[in-house]
Amino acid sequence: MSQRTIRIRGARTNNLKSVDVDVPRGRLVVFVGVSGSGKSSLVFDTIAAEAGHQLTETFPPFARNRLPKWTRPDVDEIGGLSPVVVIDQRRLGGNARSTVGTVTDAWTYLRLLFSRVGSPHVGASNHFSFNDPAGMCPTCSGLGEVVVSAVDRFLDLDRSLAQGAILLPGFGNGGYWYSQYADIGSFDADTPLRDWSEAQRAALLYGGEHAARLGTRPPRDYEGVVQRFERIYLHTSDDLSDRKQETLARFTRSAVCADCGGDRLNEASRSATVLGHTIGQLGRMEVTELTEVLRGVSDPAVAPVVSALVDRLRAMTTIGLGYLHLGRATTSLSGGESQRIKTVKHLGSSLVEMLYVFDEPTVGLHPRDVAAMTALLRQLRDKGNTVLVVEHDSAVMAIADQIIEIGPDAGTDGGTLVFQGTFDQLRAARTPTSTALAAQAPVVTAPRTATGRITVADATRNNLRNLTVDFPTAVFTVLTGVAGSGKSSLAAELVAQHDAVVIDQRPVSANRRSTPITYTGIAAPVRRLFARHSGLPAGMFSANSAGACPDCEGLGVRHTDLAFLDGQETVCQTCRGQRFTSEVLRHRVNGLSIADIDALTVSDAIQRVPDQAIREALWHLEQVGLGYLRLGQPLTTLSGGECQRVKIARELRDAAEPSLYVLDEPTTGLHLRDIGTLLRILDQLVDRGHTVVVIEHHLGVIRHADWIIDLGPGPGRHGGRILYEGPVAQLAGTPTADALRAG
Known part of the structure; x- marks a missing residue:
């Protein structure tokens, strides 16, 4: 008989404090908690990591060396796992050749269709591939651009x-x-x-x-x-x-490209048609329109191809991506769009009793569109799978079979099991999440007065319809509208036509050695502080210099190459992971060794490090709600929302002359309780004379706006128009207004 729960005992990954919890299998379970509480450590770094590792171990060593590497969690016992599918918010990077069509395999089916019934006949399906010499345009090498x-x-x-x-x-x-x-x-x-x-x-x-x-x-x-x-x-x-x-x-x-007109294909491949359309024309149609066209293909010889392609396209529409077209570059997709694209291939899967793990699947979705995502989550569960979701949206909590809250606070003040039960039970409990659910931000009724305006003229990017829009200066403006309505396109035009500081969710650093210490510039002051107290040269307190442990060269770990097996990384036995020589570690400031500094959180360092310049450099991270970050934590481990707040902290530190700031969904990864902190920080920028423009779906942020620019009415070709410009209190007759009234 199969185990009915995922049994976890003594989970200590990151800030988890020996968490014991039984997660029901075959259910939709939502994990909540304030930002940095440890919920992702439990779901991704413990449950998913152990499931991924155990599955990888079933393959031969040669294959394991080519599969994703999973870091085993620090946990006493974990059982009841299934093969795991992680659907996160990492953007679908790829390169210039990666498109929505290629990443969903829809282009593969379309190529096959044209190779069989296209007129005139051109050749095999690779003749319709812009990544194959047989099909690519020789001028642009299949890129569509020069x-x-x-x-x-x-x-x-x-x-x-x-x-x-x-x-x-x-x-x-x-x-x-x-x-x-x-x-x-x-x-x-x-x-x-x-x-x-x-x-x-x-x-x-x-x-x-x-x-x-x-x-x-x-x-x-x-x-x-x-x-x-x-x-x-x-x-x-x-x-x-x-x-x-x-x-x-x-x-x-x-x-x-002047030769192929952006179709990426050579002349012969561009000439073939199906139902009077070339493959390039079909690739530029929105998914919803393309689905209707393909239903007209009646040749029984290709019925299986058409059926498979239409199913794939319907799945994209189901999860709110019907406004995309197959030729759209994956590099241009948002984190939320990337995540939904990844789910397409799983909708038609026949596998059951799988473990699906989602990271904030409602990111990038207008409140009107959330119902489509919750229907998808329930569909995966009803097929006999276990669905675990890390989420802050109350609409997702409401459809959960069970909710697990980790907290109560962030960093060292989190990492414990706070609540486990139904949504109704959560609302009656006294937890950070239930308290935030009960509170609702008021609508701004006395907006700030603009000092001028910034004009975006004749914008035609993507689905924008020759828009000319005025953005008021020195106020807080929110761009709203359903997913695909043109918000990001309008923001991109604003940035292109005017100098702007863009604060998005892209990683702060690709270097694993980059930490809050290096990012805030306090590494040198910290070394000088220890030098003053010890009498040693400052270089002795650098893990890359004279004071580094000679055996691990200041890394704190030793790496052993095991050829075709996974390399083994072990804590250095000489310095016990502290990276410095024993002589250096003997010297202390306020009871702290140089190695102890890495383990401090930003909040702890502000209290304990006796140096005003260091405290001031860290203060802005504390202000944006990142006081729980450890000073030695690699910035590569931060979520998209955390990366965005780190960038905001830097702007708070550096901002001088009045500037234009454009932010892309800054509430990503934020607990309901932390939204207020974010809004206070954005208010600080506005109060200093800066102009802040935010793309956002969160109703609390929309209610706080001085000015709303609402686009729509629908996605793709059904959007691209301004539905409303003005104070939020007067917004009416749009999907956003309906969501505000209902929320």
């Missing part, structure tokens, strides 16, 4: 040649190429280019016929600035140095 010169960035028209009007490296006065233009007698080197004629500027840039028409003709071998730049930077196959890459990033842009 790199072209950003000629408008080449010249500063207010300068003369002698003053460095040509901004390209090596073309300024004294540069290698300068004499080719200033000294040939065809151009006036001392007159600002704005005072030249159009013909003279064209001759300078493009040479050829333009140069030939000049009264003072350049030498026969004359090259225009654009020609020379492209020969040096675009038409060479040499490996690019960092300097060349920087130049390319500054003076080029991507443009749609």
